[in-house]
Amino acid sequence: xxxxxxxxxxxEEDFLKAGGRELLDFSIEDFTGTGSRKMRKHIFxxxxxxxxxxxxxxxxxxxxxxxxxEKDGINLVLQAYRHSTDEYSRVMATRALTLFAFTQKKDGxxxxxxxxxxxxxxxxxxxxxxxxxxxDTRFCTLxxxxxLRHYPKEAGKEFLEAEGIEATIGNMNIARYxxxxxxxxxxxxxxxxxxxxxxxxxxxxxxxxxxxxxVALGVIEAFPEYYEATxxxxxxxxxxxxxxxxxxxxxxxxxxxxxxxxYVKWAEDITxxxxxTRTLVVNLFKQILNDRTxxxxxxPKVASYELQxxxxxxxxxxxxxxxxxxxxxxx
Numbered sequence: 225x226x227x228x229x230x231x232x233x234x235x236e237e238d239f240l241k242a243g244g245r246e247l248l249d250f251s252i253e254d255f256t257g258t259g260s261r262k263m264r265k266h267i268f269x270x271x272x273x274x275x276x277x278x279x280x281x282x283x284x285x286x287x288x289x290x291x292x293x294e295k296d297g298i299n300l301v302l303q304a305y306r307h308s309t310d311e312y313s314r315v316m317a318t319r320a321l322t323l324f325a326f327t328q329k330k331d332g333x334x335x336x337x338x339x340x341x342x343x344x345x346x347x348x349x350x351x352x353x354x355x356x357x358x359x360d361t362r363f364c365t366l367x368x369x370x371x372l373r374h375y376p377k378e379a380g381k382e383f384l385e386a387e388g389i390e391a392t393i394g395n396m397n398i399a400r401y402x403x404x405x406x407x408x409x410x411x412x413x414x415x416x417x418x419x420x421x422x423x424x425x426x427x428x429x430x431x432x433x434x435x436x437x438x439v440a441l442g443v444i445e446a447f448p449e450y451y452e453a454t455x456x457x458x459x460x461x462x463x464x465x466x467x468x469x470x471x472x473x474x475x476x477x478x479x480x481x482x483x484x485x486x487y488v489k490w491a492e493d494i495t496x497x498x499x500x501t502r503t504l505v506v507n508l509f510k511q512i513l514n515d516r517t518x519x520x521x522x523x524p525k526v527a528s529y530e531l532q533x534x535x536x537x538x539x540x541x542x543x544x545x546x547x548x549x550x551x552x553x554x555x
Contacts, residue, residue, distance in 0.1 A: 358403030380421030
């Protein structure tokens with residue numbers, strides 16, 4: 225079963241000549257128990273098998289247009305997923321929906337139909353079941369982003385009510401490093417939601433309530449070499465602290481040793497120095513060092529040797545940023 229977004233080997237014309245549309249019609253009738261299969265004794269197209277067939281035809285524009293608009297295909301895919309016993313059915317279902325969205329003639333049609341079929345809640349439930357593998361969440365995150373961008377009020381409200389923020393941060397916590405940008409993109413789309421979607425509780429407040437700081441710092445500690453993703457995470461942390469969280473919370477989540485090691489790793493990198501990442505790290509260092517409660521914890525009389533060394537690194541970073549220190553590039 226092809227679970228990529230690559231073009232199929234068999235052309236749509238050949239697929240149709242071989243009876244592709246007739247097979248689709250039969251599968252729908254067999255799956256739903258309608259038409260010629262109303263009196264069926266055996267179901268050939270059980271939910272798992274039906275999803276496999278839909279994935280075969282999903283890359284073909286005219287077939288998907290027919291399936292989505294004339295056969296209520298979105299609802300059928302979601303129904304098949306909800307009744308499927310195959311663990312990988314969530315990937316097949318979300319891949320099919322993603323391809324429908326990619327090939328649709330009228331922009332936003334697929335997203336609208338997903339919402340009408342109560343699909344947001346189903347997508348979030350599928351998202352929560354992720355194993356952390358990027359291929360497991362790729363299609364789900366693409367759909368969530370598309371829904372939030374096309375229908376920010378309606379989709380945004382449903383996303384938040386279904387605990388979409390919690391699901392996203394939960395996936396960040398178990399994601400392999402190549403999958404982290406997927407979840408960060410969803411968080412960014414959530415941050416752009418209008419007030420009609422989030423009501424009295426701001427999105428950044430929800431992000432912090434979902435224990436974002438601990439997860440974010442954990443990712444930086446685990447994948448310091450993944451520069452692009454960690455930079456995006458640092459931007460998010462700076463947006464959450466100090467508005468939604470106190471500097472002391474950073475200290476409690478071991479921000480000093482994590483940020484100190486991260487700074488040492490990238491300190492001599494020209495991109496780190498000039499494109500704002502050093503500034504992001506320094507801003508967090510400053511918030512910790514300038515906070516009175518944190519100062520008591522960092523007092524040499526009570527602080528561990530590790531923390532004292534981290535303070536030295538933090539002060540060196542602040543000084544480098546103040547002087548706009550840039551390492552000369554050796555040709």
